[in-house]
Amino acid sequence: MPRSLASTLIVSASVAALSTSLARADEFTLRMGSGHPIGLLAYTETAHEWFAPELKKRVEERTDHTINIQEFHAGQVAKVTEVLEATQDGVLDVGFMSLIFEPSKAFLQTFTLYLPFGSPDAVETTKAAKATFAEFPEMAEAFESQYNQVYLGGACAENYGLGTNFGWENFSDLEGHKIAGAGTNLEWIVGATPVASNLNEAYQSIQSGVYEGYISASAWWHTFKLNEVAPFFKSVDFGVQYVSAVTINKQTYDALPPEIQEILVEMGEEWGMVTAEVCDRNNREGLDKLRELGVEVSEVSGAAQKEWAGALADFPQRMAEELNSRGLPGSKVLNFYMDALAEGGHEWPLRYQVK
Template identity: 75%
Template sequence: MIARRGFTAVCLSLPLMALSSLAHADTISLRMGSGHPIGLLAYTETAHKWFAPELKKRIEERTEHKVKIQELHAGQVAKVTEVLEATRDGLLDIGFISLIFEPSNGFLQTFSLFLPFGSPDAEVVTKAAQATFAEFPEMKDVFEKQHNQVYLGGSCLANYGLGTNFAWEKFADLEGHKIAGAGTNLDWIVKATPVASNLNEAYQSIQSGVYEGYVSASTWWKAFKLNEVAPYFTKADFGAQYVNAVTINKQKWDRLPKEVQDILKEMGEEWAGVTAEVCKRNDASGLEQLKALKVDVREISDEARKEWATALKDFPQRMATDAASRGLSGAKVMNFYMTKLEELGHKWPYRYEVK
């Protein structure tokens, strides 16, 4: 009995020893990653080029700790649909999550998608979205309460447009054509026939006639070589979208010294602005690169944009009602965000009413 009690006591003490040793360790090891490849999207570009090296730099300059970071992107640990769960379970210490692929767990956090034709300026969207998250902290807290991770910050994707294998000018010109999208933005497709797909399938699908266009940012059109099969890209200005998050596993967080936690908090907050700069730059350069590839790049008229937005006038309310059915404050969040964008200078082509 004495030996058994002694063994039990040692086992029980091991987690406490681990907690103590990590908090005072000379080297902190962090595994961070995402489901997308580095550089394909702005949020993974900044995760790799800014977040990882800057985190190491700040911790080592401002504390006595050293940092060892292992980056695990492009599905090495988790596919785009699995990053939230991988961070929850500790397979990743820090996860860069595309919440588009979390339609249930990240439903309200993708509120910008519920309001198409928001600002095309990623920096404006980021400011408005950060203010919205600050106003409704439950959108952050849910990560810890339900998913065993601490929300550090969010970031955007670049302004969405529409690439096609046919020319069009008026909203009515889309009628009879098949246009693809992914997730919530599939609901933006009206007049045309919507087709659920993803960018990995787009080249072959357009080439074989499964569909004739795809809702996409300009940089992705080049990255996936879609210009080869669809040489038309329209700057529709569906808007930049605040749909990414960076989180840290709760057990890992609890083991870190407070000074390191503070650095992670400030990094998470700053990551949004850094990524917004990249999104804005990519949006402009993407259009120029497509022009250099002889893609017919055009911008729809204000009239066509207003007509499209008006055709979507019931969509935001439908999403708010869906949020309410989940016990979420969708209408309040969406109205706050719309007003905040307006305060920052955005003019909606159609001002949605959400109750």
């Protein structure tokens, strides 16, 4: 992301504020931000409602310092595709990011996307994903060694389902229909014809017949008013995805007192579970809201889910091979995560074979 004059001024202001803080050694200012609006997704809701106020509270209760937090969400400083780089450059001190929008830089860290039909339970997904990050510390370390920031923790995005303008029961019913998705989840669309799109385009695209459905979380379906043009939503249970992260610029982190660093690491560890509870709540409330709005909400049958997973049987192996070819532990990560979810009680409709 080339820096504009405005961005350069922002960086200069941030550095100056931090320098002033260091001189007084008792007051610090951190610029936090994300590319999404507050509350549209679970990770921005918890960034604003839990992380920012809780950080201020803990610092001021447990240290002699005070901390000021400036929040910049909804692309005020960085778009969803720019948060990682903005944190790398110091435009943001603390970045809350959806790694879905960093398919190259976070190719390994978005491993849950390569295993559709994981757990629909955000708490269990978070436990298994955190265990995977702990088993393979290079995933977190890459943020520092490659992108000048310290990885504080990860979090979920809500369980994915499928909204459509037609009803369906069997996997074969999708044949001949056009279904949209974004990024890696386009690979989940088999049987139907996949169409690349985004939620901002979905209303008009479904209304005009460009496509007939979209892979989405239930809460997003009514947030974007897609129920008005596609009044069917099926809980397909593609699974909760562990694709959100919070990081802090390395220079900012190093300039903070050890006691504040400790609190940041502590909160990064806790943030995943705080967000998991919001993800599960959003899924429940999203389905209830759709029912209130007259949407036909249903659950995928075990047979249809198993058939869909079978049609995707080669996908995890293909992704593992791509990761392996880049010198990354793709096969090991995917197998560890599948086992971790199973140990937590998840029953895979198909236990993918990854070598």
